[in-house]
Amino acid sequence: MxxxxxxxxxxxxxxxxxxxxxxxxxxxxxxxxxxxxxxxxxxxxxxxxxxxxxxxxxxxxxxxxxxxxxxxxxxxxxxxxxxxxxxxxxxxxxxxxxxxxxxxxxxxxxxxxxxxxxxxxxxxxxxxxxxxxxxxxxxxxxxxxxxxxxxxxxxxxxxxxxxSSTKIRQALLNGKVALAAEYLGYHFSLSGRVIKGDKIGRTIGFPTANIFIEETYKLIPSDGIYAVTVALNGGLYKGMAYIGQRPTINGMTRNIEVNIFDFSQEIYGQDITMNFLQFLREDVKFTGLEALKEQLHKDKEATLSYFEKAP
Missing domain, CATH: 3.40.50.620 (HUPs)
Incomplete structure (x- = not known):
């Protein structure tokens, strides 16, 4: 074309x-x-x-x-x-x-x-x-x-x-990424560059890639945890994405992060694409990092369970 x-x-x-x-x-x-x-x-x-x-x-x-x-x-x-x-x-x-x-x-x-x-x-x-x-x-x-x-x-x-495009936007803004995929015929995605974060995820066993979306007009789904696939360097990985202000650590800005399963490469400055498959839960403020860590283990289990059952 x-x-x-x-x-x-x-x-x-x-x-x-x-x-x-x-x-x-x-x-x-x-x-x-x-x-x-x-x-x-x-x-x-x-x-x-x-x-x-x-x-x-x-x-x-x-x-x-x-x-x-x-x-x-x-x-x-x-x-x-x-x-x-x-x-x-x-x-x-x-x-x-x-x-x-x-x-x-x-x-x-x-x-x-x-x-x-x-x-x-x-x-x-x-x-x-x-x-x-x-x-x-x-x-x-x-x-x-x-x-x-x-x-x-x-x-x-x-x-x-x-x-309609309006229905799809509303579904995404409500976190209904699976419904949006039914309307679209493909999974909604976010693409951006990996930037440096504060590395808190590493301290609790869940390192994340922080994503910068350059296009300010791009729709971002509602805050929460999602099961995603991540396209990077020609490979496709499973993972769970987070969108939100990180209330447990009193975050001030809305972040987009992804924990890529079975992955340990340094990818700062690289472009990645996340395909949103399933909404797992809303963003929640926990009592501290230990409580957050406990929940993230449950989130990972839920994500892996989703992939096992997915067609």
Missing amino acids: KIYNHFSEFKRLSNAVATIGTFDGVHYGHQKIINRLCELAKSTGGESVILTFFPHPRLIIDPENQDMKMINTINEKAKILAGLGVDHLIITPFTRDFSNLTPQDYIKEILVETIGIKQLIVGYDHRFGKDRKGGLTELEAFSGRYGFEIEQIPEQDINDVAV
Whole structure:
């Protein structure tokens, strides 16, 4: 898959089959649209194109509301889309000027003159252009003039999936990572760089890798202990992750840490990915480090039991 970070990098295609959207999470509902996109491109000898936006349009249109977090970073999204067989991904910088394009200018300047669409696939509720005034009616009105066809994914097909990015975000914020995985079709993950911590975990037999997440817009699940797998240096390890403020030692900042089982390498400065499989328990303040250590042994047993029973 070829990735373009601006329209200026993209060379107009002679037979583009395109779809448009933020596709946060690239969940089952999104996958129905994308699979149809790739299928149609292949059957017509065209090339599949996804036009997506960064940052999320809502953060630009409603700058006062910065609380919205994304299921995927832009790199994670690109990786998933590549795995689905998409030929071209255009990541459009979403700006005020872009949001003020009229529906007609959007169709003419972006879809026709820049991308070269011959076929456009949209969801039943797709909106575009200034104040989201553009929709299927506007697309149909200009399709004949500009020589492209439209295929709309019916509402029933999308609703049969019974999933949305909003539902997934809510599940993750409630710690329901297994439910989120059912919606997504894959396990939610966090990727970041291993940084130095205060090494308290080592003193009680549970050394942890402290993870720094660079992308501030990335959603972090609720505080607690999770069963995870850890991808590192081409290997995949079992472990248990912790998210929280470490109340037992009166911590002041929210930490993301992982205890990797049967692992003793020094990995400071390296990038790792944690895949969240199961929520184990909420974050709790213990009476001291000995009580915490006792609970961590129970957490490890619960994690290993999960892996033994997992399909």
